[in-house]
Amino acid sequence: MAPVDDGRGDDGREGAGRGHDGRSDDANKADAAEAMATRELLRFLTCGSVDDGKSTLIGRLLYDSKLIFEDQIAQLAADSAKYGTVGDDIDLALLVDGLAAEREQGITIDVAYRYFATAQRAFMVADAPGHEQYTSNMATAASTVDCAVILVDATKGLLPQTKRHSHICARFGIRHVVLAVNKIDLVGFDETTFATIVDAYAAFAEGLGFHDVTAIPLSARHGDNVTLPSARMPWWKGPTLLARLETLTVTDTADAVPLRFPVQWVNRPDAGFRGYAGTLASGAIACGDEVMVFPAARQTKIAQIITADGAPPRARAGEAVTLVLEDDVDVARGDVIASPSARPIVSDQFAAHVLWMGSTPLLPGRTYHMRIGMHWTSAMVTALKHKVDIETGQPLAARKLDVNEIGLCNLSTPTNIVFDAFADNPHTGSFILVDRGTNATIAAGMIDFELRRASNIFMEALAVDKAARASIKQQRPCIVWFTGLSGSGKSTIARLVEMKLFKRGQHTYMLDGDNLRHGLNRDLGFTQADRVENIRRVGEVAKLFVDAGQIAICSFISPFRAERQMVRDIVDAGEFVEVFVDTPLDECIKRDPKGLYAKALKGEIKNFTGIDSPYEAPARADMRIDTVDVSADAAADQVIAWLEANGHIA
Numbered sequence: 001m002a003p004v005d006d007g008r009g010d011d012g013r014e015g016a017g018r019g020h021d022g023r024s025d026d027a028n029k030a031d032a033a034e035a036m037a038t039r040e041l042l043r044f045l046t047c048g049s050v051d052d053g054k055s056t057l058i059g060r061l062l063y064d065s066k067l068i069f070e071d072q073i074a075q076l077a078a079d080s081a082k083y084g085t086v087g088d089d090i091d092l093a094l095l096v097d098g099l100a101a102e103r104e105q106g107i108t109i110d111v112a113y114r115y116f117a118t119a120q121r122a123f124m125v126a127d128a129p130g131h132e133q134y135t136s137n138m139a140t141a142a143s144t145v146d147c148a149v150i151l152v153d154a155t156k157g158l159l160p161q162t163k164r165h166s167h168i169c170a171r172f173g174i175r176h177v178v179l180a181v182n183k184i185d186l187v188g189f190d191e192t193t194f195a196t197i198v199d200a201y202a203a204f205a206e207g208l209g210f211h212d213v214t215a216i217p218l219s220a221r222h223g224d225n226v227t228l229p230s231a232r233m234p235w236w237k238g239p240t241l242l243a244r245l246e247t248l249t250v251t252d253t254a255d256a257v258p259l260r261f262p263v264q265w266v267n268r269p270d271a272g273f274r275g276y277a278g279t280l281a282s283g284a285i286a287c288g289d290e291v292m293v294f295p296a297a298r299q300t301k302i303a304q305i306i307t308a309d310g311a312p313p314r315a316r317a318g319e320a321v322t323l324v325l326e327d328d329v330d331v332a333r334g335d336v337i338a339s340p341s342a343r344p345i346v347s348d349q350f351a352a353h354v355l356w357m358g359s360t361p362l363l364p365g366r367t368y369h370m371r372i373g374m375h376w377t378s379a380m381v382t383a384l385k386h387k388v389d390i391e392t393g394q395p396l397a398a399r400k401l402d403v404n405e406i407g408l409c410n411l412s413t414p415t416n417i418v419f420d421a422f423a424d425n426p427h428t429g430s431f432i433l434v435d436r437g438t439n440a441t442i443a444a445g446m447i448d449f450e451l452r453r454a455s456n457i458f459m460e461a462l463a464v465d466k467a468a469r470a471s472i473k474q475q476r477p478c479i480v481w482f483t484g485l486s487g488s489g490k491s492t493i494a495r496l497v498e499m500k501l502f503k504r505g506q507h508t509y510m511l512d513g514d515n516l517r518h519g520l521n522r523d524l525g526f527t528q529a530d531r532v533e534n535i536r537r538v539g540e541v542a543k544l545f546v547d548a549g550q551i552a553i554c555s556f557i558s559p560f561r562a563e564r565q566m567v568r569d570i571v572d573a574g575e576f577v578e579v580f581v582d583t584p585l586d587e588c589i590k591r592d593p594k595g596l597y598a599k600a601l602k603g604e605i606k607n608f609t610g611i612d613s614p615y616e617a618p619a620r621a622d623m624r625i626d627t628v629d630v631s632a633d634a635a636a637d638q639v640i641a642w643l644e645a646n647g648h649i650a
Contacts, residue, residue: 039120042121042146042147042248043123043144043146044123044149045142045145045148045149045174046058046125046127046128046148047128047130047141047142047148048150048152048162048165049130049151049156049159049160049161049162049165050130050161051130051153052153052183053151053182053220053221054127054128054130056220057182057218057241058114060221060223060226061241061242111140111141118242118246124145126145128141128165132164132404135161135164135357135403135404136355136357136444139357139444142172142174145174147174147178148174148177149178149245150162150165150179150180151180152180152181154181154183154184154187154193155186157200158204160390166204167388167390168355169208171353171355173423173426174210175209176211176212176248176250177212177214178216178245179198179214180216180218180241181197181198181215181216181218182218182219182220183220183221184218184219184224185224185232189217189224189230191235194215194217204393208393216238216240216241218240218241225241226241227241227242228240257425258282258339258342259280259342260280260282260337260338260344260425260427261276261278261336261337262278262279262281262334262335262428263277263333263334263335263374264279265277266331266332266333267322273324274324274325274328275306275322275323276322276324276325277321278321278323278374279318279319280315280319281427282427284316284317285316286302286313287304287305288302290339291325291339292337292339292340293329293335294335294337294338294344294346295346295416295417298329298330299340300327302326303325303326304324305321305322306321306324334375336373336418338418344428345418345420345421346416347417347450347451348412348414349411350411350448351385351408351409351447351448351449351451352411352422352445352446352447353388353408353448354408354409354433354445355406355444355445356404356405357403357442357443358403358435358440358443361403361528361529362381362384362407362409362442362443363381364382364400365381365382365529366380366381366532366562366563366566367436367562368380368436368442368443369433369434369436369439370431370432370434375417377413377414377415377417378413378569379411379412379413380413381409381410381411382410384398384400384401384408384409385409385410386398386407387406388406395408399529400528408448409445411445420447421447421448422446422447422448423448426446429446430447431444433445466549468549469547469549471549473506474650475507475650476648477548477552478551478571478574479545479554479567479575480497480643481554481556482554482556483558483564483578483621484580484581484582485610485615486609486610487583487588487594488582488583489591489632489635490579490581493581493632494510494554495510496633496635497636497639498510500640501649506551508552508553509550509551509552510555511541511554511556512555513534513538513557516534516538521537521538525607526606526608526613531560532563534556535560535563535566536563536566538554539570542554546571551643557609559609559613561618561619564578577623577643577646578621579621579623579624580618581635582617582624582627583626584628587627587628588610589601596608597610622642625638
């Protein structure tokens with residue numbers, strides 16, 4: 001075996017000296033480079049619950065295979081004395097746990113990648129964290145590998161995180177699993193314990209769709225059945241872990257599935273050249289091939305393929321290329337070039353399994369940023385069909401997804417996007433969701449199927465449009481959206497604004513939160529999910545008033561920025577006016593016009609905004625009103641003045 005090393009030790013220092021196999025570092029590096037370049041690569045993941053021994057197992061693989069240099073051994077011994085958890089022995093987990101926080105806590109936080117090779121094949125191994133709070137890091141690693149080594153502590157058996165990681169592996173298309181029953185030495189190398197765990201996992205994993213699950217009893221700390229057969233388990237006749245990894249047959253399906261080329265960049269160095277750069281996600285392509293550009297379905301041919309090494313006649317999956325087309329068609333970043341005979345799906349609605357990673361829950365009706373391939377768009381979760389019970393794999397009714405939960409959702413986008421079912425093509429069937437406020441990645445999704453609209457439903461062109469209605473009313477329609485805590489005075493100001501506009505002959509209508517909950521929204525409560533749906537419905541109604549040429553005055557606590565932004569997004573630019581009635585919570589509690597704060601503080605009302613449910617103040621409101629220093633009448637005049645200054649009323 002020869003290691004692949006980038007010239008640094010695990011602590012980031014320059015490596016030097018000789019490997020502990022006695023060969024020079026330079027010789028080992030040369031062998032490693034040759035091995036990685038010429039041998040079949042297996043990408044595998046180690047995962048499971050915390051303290052199941054994942055990092056120790058990888059350290060044992062590297063150490064027993066003589067893949068560690070002398071200076072690394074010396075540093076490892078020093079680190080073991082400082083951070084180690086195995087007494088006077090060398091703590092092999094420290095070979096992988098490179099972050100200071102990981103060594104101090106004895107856990108894995110980030111995903112650590114290591115490369116090595118044997119005479120049979122080359123390997124890339126990803127060591128994923130076991131803690132539940134770092135599940136998103138594990139999911140990232142699972143999206144890039146061919147095989148999962150799922151560890152189970154023989155003294156504990158199957159744990160919830162073992163099952164969660166197994167579900168994630170299945171959702172991300174991993175079909176080959178090694179069930180490594182670790183710490184078998186702590187149960188006296190007992191065959192019955194091993195068999196019990198294997199049977200339990202087989203029953204649990206029956207519906208996950210794995211092609212094969214190979215169970216191996218081992219001790220990562222002592223090396224039993226890791227690279228060499230253990231003399232302490234004469235009952236075990238199966239392979240060692242390394243032998244199984246060396247012989248595992250993994251078919252690369254990227255070449256076998258149809259052509260998909262997401263356009264990453266339109267390359268125009270001068271007026272005489274236009275090319276489309278990116279990486280072939282799947283399939284193969286050759287000069288002269290007929291192709292189509294989606295979502296517009298424009299057909300053309302490949303005139304030229306350009307790479308860093310020249311202009312080859314063909315390219316295959318995984319290669320970075322620039323494609324030149326025969327025809328001058330309109331192609332933009334995010335478009336997908338595909339085969340006309342095997343077209344992707346083009347739709348604005350689909351069902352997908354979503355792994356939720358956000359600290360705040362997924363709520364139907366809320367909009368998020370979405371990236372699929374190279375294309376960014378907004379996306380709304382229109383329905384949460386169910387979440388997955390990690391213990392049984394069965395669907396459970398749910399109205400939200402909390403962190404690390406998996407659920408089946410319906411999603412919609414404002415325009416058509418290009419995709420495949422994840423089962424058919426993982427490269428074009430997966431996506432991420434990003435929080436609109438923080439830009440944090442909060443979900444990973446795998447598309448199951450397209451949701452088809454009823455074929456007889458179309459947008460009807462109306463004889464009288466918004467501009468005509470607004471013109472006859474001599475005003476520019478808009479939504480004036482008052483937001484603030486209960487008791488802030490927003491409804492009082494909103495009513496005064498409507499009265500003043502009415503006296504001026506303007507056409508208005510006021511939508512009040514309490515009034516709508518007596519009719520349109522009477523079926524909704526005050527959970528986060530219900531609050532999101534409440535504002536979604538109000539936004540759609542307010543949009544209809546804007547289409548009618550009206551000034552819609554809306555007074556709602558509307559505690560979440562995402563929902564206020566959602567209403568802003570569904571109308572034209574300049575048609576949503578956010579008025580933040582910024583009254584401190586203490587002042588609202590003093591006023592308490594309906595006695596609600598008193599009840600909420602006694603625990604008689606649950607999910608009350610400002611008490612046990614959050615209020616997200618606007619980051620950039622169009623207007624801010626401080627009702628402590630300004631009377632309601634003066635505040636209403638400020639709103640009227642703003643509408644005049646911005647051309648909504650004369």
